[in-house]
Amino acid sequence: MDPFLLEALVNGILLGGVFALPALGLNLVFGVVDVVWLCYAELVMVGMYAVWFLYTQLGWPLWLAFAACLPVVSLLGILLHQLVVRPLLSAPPINQVLATGGVLFLLQGAMTLIFRTDFRSLGVDMPPMEVGEIFVSGTKLAAFCAALVGAGILWAFLKYTYVGTAIRAIARDREVMPLMGVNPLRIYLIASAVGGALAGLAACLLVVQLDVHPFVGLSFGPITFMICVMGGLGNMLGGFLAAFIMGIIVSVGGFWGSTEFSYVVAFAFFIVTIFARPRGLFAR
Amino acid sequence: MNGTLELNGIHAGYGDFQALFGIGLRVEPGEAVGVVGPNGAGKTTLLRVISGLIRPTSGNLHFGGQDLATTPAHLLPSLGIAHVPENRRLFPHLTVEENLKVGAYSPSARAHFAERRDRVYDLFPKMKQRRHQLAGTMSGGEQQMCAIGRALMCAPRILLLDEPSAGLAPIVVQQVFDLVRRIREEGLTVLIVEQNVAQVLRVVDRAYVLETGRVAAEGRSAELVADPAIRRSYLGGH
Numbered sequence: 001m002d003p004f005l006l007e008a009l010v011n012g013i014l015l016g017g018v019f020a021l022p023a024l025g026l027n028l029v030f031g032v033v034d035v036v037w038l039c040y041a042e043l044v045m046v047g048m049y050a051v052w053f054l055y056t057q058l059g060w061p062l063w064l065a066f067a068a069c070l071p072v073v074s075l076l077g078i079l080l081h082q083l084v085v086r087p088l089l090s091a092p093p094i095n096q097v098l099a100t101g102g103v104l105f106l107l108q109g110a111m112t113l114i115f116r117t118d119f120r121s122l123g124v125d126m127p128p129m130e131v132g133e134i135f136v137s138g139t140k141l142a143a144f145c146a147a148l149v150g151a152g153i154l155w156a157f158l159k160y161t162y163v164g165t166a167i168r169a170i171a172r173d174r175e176v177m178p179l180m181g182v183n184p185l186r187i188y189l190i191a192s193a194v195g196g197a198l199a200g201l202a203a204c205l206l207v208v209q210l211d212v213h214p215f216v217g218l219s220f221g222p223i224t225f226m227i228c229v230m231g232g233l234g235n236m237l238g239g240f241l242a243a244f245i246m247g248i249i250v251s252v253g254g255f256w257g258s259t260e261f262s263y264v265v266a267f268a269f270f271i272v273t274i275f276a277r278p279r280g281l282f283a284r
Numbered sequence: 285m286n287g288t289l290e291l292n293g294i295h296a297g298y299g300d301f302q303a304l305f306g307i308g309l310r311v312e313p314g315e316a317v318g319v320v321g322p323n324g325a326g327k328t329t330l331l332r333v334i335s336g337l338i339r340p341t342s343g344n345l346h347f348g349g350q351d352l353a354t355t356p357a358h359l360l361p362s363l364g365i366a367h368v369p370e371n372r373r374l375f376p377h378l379t380v381e382e383n384l385k386v387g388a389y390s391p392s393a394r395a396h397f398a399e400r401r402d403r404v405y406d407l408f409p410k411m412k413q414r415r416h417q418l419a420g421t422m423s424g425g426e427q428q429m430c431a432i433g434r435a436l437m438c439a440p441r442i443l444l445l446d447e448p449s450a451g452l453a454p455i456v457v458q459q460v461f462d463l464v465r466r467i468r469e470e471g472l473t474v475l476i477v478e479q480n481v482a483q484v485l486r487v488v489d490r491a492y493v494l495e496t497g498r499v500a501a502e503g504r505s506a507e508l509v510a511d512p513a514i515r516r517s518y519l520g521g522h
Contacts, residue, residue: 162389169375169386176373178357179335179366181390181438 003133008255009248010136016247017144018205019220020151023227023239025198028154029077031171031234032191035085035096039104040199041221043080046107047073047203048212052120062124070200077196081189089188104217111214119211143205150201151240154194158236163190171234223250223263226270232280242281287313287348287364287441287473289334294343296333303329305497306343311442316464316474318484318505320518321494327477328370330494331444334475335367336360347442362390364441368448372431376420380411380430383419387437396439404433407466425456432463442473449480461487481518485509493518 026040037043047069054065084103088096126138158164166182167190177184210216227246231238249269253262273281289311296304303326311317319327332338334345336357345352347365355363375383384404388397405412408429414422419430428448435443448464449457457480464487468474478484485491485505493501493514501514508514 162385162394165378165382165385166389168382169378172375172377173373175337176369178337179361179369180386180434181358181361181393182386183356183358 005252005255007134007136008252010134011140012248012251013244014136014140014144014247015251016244017147017151018140018202018209019223019227019247020240020243021147021198021202021205022220022224023231023243024151024154024236025195025202026224026228027231027234027236027239028167028198029191029195030228031236032167033081033085033089033188034174035088035093036100036233037080037085037195038097038100039080039107040195041217041224042104042107043073043076043196043199044203044206044220045111045212045214045217046076047200048207048210048216049111049115049120051204051207052122052212055122056120062122066204069204070197073200073203074193074196077192077194077199078189080196081192085192086185086188108214108217115214117213117215119213121211122207124208139208143208146201146205150198154198157194163187167191223266226266230270230273230281232283235280235282238280238282245281288346289442289473289475290346291334292344294330294333294340294345296329296338296340296343298329298338302341303497304333304340307494307497307499309492309499311473311475313441313473314471315490316468316476316488318488318491319475319477319494320479320481320484320491321500323479324496325494326497327494328446329497331367331369331446331475331477334444335365361438361440362392364439365444366435366438366440366442367444368431368435368446370446371450372427374419374427374431374434376418378419379416380419380422380433381415383430383434384437387434390438393438397437400437400439404436407436408433408463423456424452425459428452428456428460429463432467436467440472442475443467445474445476447477447479449478449483457483481514482520 022040022044026037029035029037050072051065051069054060054068055062080103084099085096088099126142128135128137129141158168166187170177170182170184170187174184206220210219223246227242228239231240231242246266249266250262253265277283291307291309294304294307295302307330319330321327329338333340334352336352336355340353347363350363352360375386381401384401385397388394388400410426411429411433414426419427422430445464448460452460461483464474464476476484476488485508488505490504491502491508492499501508
């Protein structure tokens with residue numbers, strides 16, 4: 001195999017790992033609360049600013065800035081739920097979408113106000129590693145591994161804890177939950193906190209690869225939504241797998257053409273998927 | 285805390301639609317009581333009111349002296365009230381054991397999970413064989429066992445059963461009523477809603493006949509079985 005193609009393929013898988021986190025978070029919240037957080041990529045963006053600010057402006061060690069980013073964005077998820085989503089739980093879905101869309105612009109505007117539109121960089125990079133015939137970015141590999149660990153922890157949480165089991169149950173049958181002793185509003189809140197924490201982890205992994213600016217969400221937000229829809233909204237495993245498919249399409253498409261071309265291919269693939277399998281690639 | 289369930293003058297409904305008109309009902313500890321009546325009589329609504337899924341618009345509702353009308357629904361399992369809903373409502377994509385785990389969600393139940401699960405498996409050995417199977421892939425009768433098992437995980441003092449025989453083959457219906465009988469023998473109080481009047485009257489001590497949201501008759505099972513009007517309407521007799 002052409003080593004450059006192989007390299008693109010490997011990069012696609014690494015990219016897929018990073019896409020997987022926000023896709024899991026978005027699917028988790030949607031599956032449980034039944035509301036799409038349109039501002040999800042902007043939560044990630046705020047997390048990226050948090051890391052950048054703590055590391056470059058306050059001089060915190062990078063690991064500490066990362067560790068702080070998760071609870072910060074998790075708290076943001078809780079606030080989003082309590083202040084915006086919860087009052088609209090029984091409102092028509094379009095109102096919920098518009099409200100979280102409003103938060104998207106609010107966060108972009110707030111970050112522009114505070115940090116202006118400058119591109120901010122952490123300026124950290126790990127040396128590339130030579131594996132056989134190809135070079136793999138150390139940063140991307142580390143981000144990929146961290147994403148897999150994050151996804152693994154989420155899986156164990158959903159599989160083995162009472163709250164996690166209730167989260168999987170509520171996604172299927174909301175109304176019956178009180179009979180099990182479960183307060184649905186509390187589960188919504190927990191899912192929002194976990195969804196926020198996943199956005200925080202994604203922020204840590206993206207901030208080492210991308211410069212931060214108030215509109216950085218545009219570079220991974222739309223693709224995150226495509227991944228979720230392709231995997232089947234609310235289907236965690238489907239979203240996880242679709243993230244890798246999308247990562248590979250973007251990366252290999254970029255190898256054959258340009259980055260712009262690769263996004264055209266990705267969106268075209270998405271549209272074909274929607275027509276062919278409207279309930280997601282992995283719907284039974 | 286003697287565990288008596290008591291309803292007085294309960295009115296309830298959905299939005300503008302009123303389903304219950306002044307229901308009075310009493311279940312003593314250790315009793316098995318049936319609620320029978322035609323479709324749309326308000327039987328399911330009655331159980332949903334007791335377990336807090338619907339709030340009564342008027343009337344009062346107590347269990348063991350506790351006012352249920354003001355208690356959030358999700359706290360009722362820890363008070364000892366378990367409700368097996370109509371159509372079982374299992375989580376089909378979770379395994380049998382995971383369904384039991386959701387049933388033990390209440391903080392007071394979690395500590396006893398392993399012991400109660402083993403008790404459910406003793407009661408329903410079939411559930412033990414199938415514990416890693418997805419609940420949705422089991423037969424109707426097995427799903428009913430699983431749903432009852434899930435309800436037992438909160439160690440209830442009273443079990444509310446909504447149409448446990450619905451949609452099951454006659455032979456399986458027989459098994460489900462045998463199950464109910466066994467649960468009774470464990471000393472559990474049971475309130476069971478059924479359309480299968482002939483069967484349920486063989487299991488319960490007393491029954492209420494509900495018609496269009498009102499109690500049309502009540503009495504001991506033997507009296508109801510002997511009542512010519514009941515025989516005509518519900519038992520296909522003469």
